[in-house]
Amino acid sequence: MKITYCARSERSTRNRFMRLKHSGDLRRAHRVEVVRSFYGGEPRTRLELANQLGLSVATIGTIVGELTKAGFLKEAAGARTGGGRPATQLTLRGGGSLVVGVDVAETYVTAELFDQAMARLARKRVPVLENAPEAVVEHVLAAVAAVRRQVYEAPVSAIGVSLPGQVEARLRPLLERRWDVPVLLDNPLKAITLAEQMFGAARDQDDVIVVNLGTGVGLGVVAGGRLLRGATNNAGEWGHTVLEAGGQPCRCGGRGCVEAYVGAGALMRLLEGSPFLVSGDQDATVARLAEAVRLGDSAALETLTRFARPLGLALANAVNMLNPELIVFGGWVSAALGEPLVSAVTPVIKEYALATPFEAATAVLGRHLDNPVSLGMAVLAFETHLLD
16 A cells, blocks of 8 residues: 555546436536536646547537536637647636535534635634524524625525434425525535545545544545445545444444543543543644654654554455555544655555555545545535526
8 A cells, every 4th residue: 555645646537427317417417517527627628528528529618618607617828839729728717606504513604705716705604502403503604604605795606504414304494595596415434535526635536435533433434536425415424334343432322432541531431540641632632742753752653553553454344345446544643644644554454455456545644635524515405506
C-alpha cells in the first residue's frame, strides 16, 4: 500500500450514472455529471466534456445549452492554438441560485450559504440546547436566518440538512412549512463522502472509502464512481459492525462495535489516567494528544499505536470486502492526528488484509474542507432540486 497526502488521479472518470428508471432520470443524471465536472474550477470545452463522460458531442451540446440557458454555465473564448479558431470554454457561473447546507450535530448546528458554483458566502454556528425534533427545527431555522442576514436577506432556492444517525424524515415537512422552499435530508457520512469526492482527496477516483473518525465513526463508500447508499440509505454503518463479539459496550446499545474501539470516546477511555486526558472534553483531549505526537512524546506515540490497531483491523476487513483504490481518512479526529495516524494504521491494515487489495489501495489524509458536511449537503440540495 502507498501512503500519500495529496494524491489525485489525472485519468478520466468512468461513466457514473445511477440505475435509471426513465428518460427523465437519464436527462437529470447527465446534467448532474456535467455540473460536477466543473467543481474543481477548471474550464472545459464541449469536446473535453464528451471525452470525459463518454457522451456524444451532440448530447453534450444539448446539455450545455440547457444549463447555459438556465444560468448555471457561462462561456468564454479559450486560448488560440495553431492559428485556428479558439475553442469555446465553459465554467460554472457564480452567484445565481443560492443554497444552504446545514450540519446538525449533537452540540451545535452549522449553516452555510453557497452560490451555485459552491462558493461559500456566509456561515453561522448556533449551540444545540435541546434535541427534541421541534427544538432542532428552531435551531436550524435560527442558523439559516442568520446566514441569510449576512448576505442582505438573500433568497434561498433549496436547503440541505444533515442529521446524525437515522435521518428523521418527519423533520422535513416541519422545515418546509416554515421556509416554503424544498428541503433535502440526509446523514453526515454521505455529505462528507460527497464533499471529498467532488472537492477533496477523492476527486476523479472511482473506488474509494472515506473513513469518518469523530465521536461516531462511519465509512463512506464510492463504488464505480457512485456514492453507495444501499436499500435504506444505511450503507456505511461500518461503525456498528462487530469487531469483537461481546466486547466493549457501544452507545448504539450493542457490544463490540467498531465505534466502541476507534471513536473519540474509545480514545478517551484509552487515555484514562494519562496526562493527555482532559476530562469531559474530547476536542481538547485529542488536540493535546496530537500535539504530543508531533513532538515525538513516547507515551503519546504508544497511545497512537494502541489506538491504530483496532482501527487497522477494522479497515483491513473493509479493504478485503470493497477493494478500494483510495482510503481517505476524514473527520475531526483524523484532522487532529494527521499524517502520524495514517502511518500508524497502514501496517496494521497490511497485517490483516489480503495482499492484492492491500497493494491496490493508497492511504490518504483527507483534504479536511472547512465544513465538508455543510458543503456536501449544499451540493445534494442543489442537484436534487435545481437540476431537474
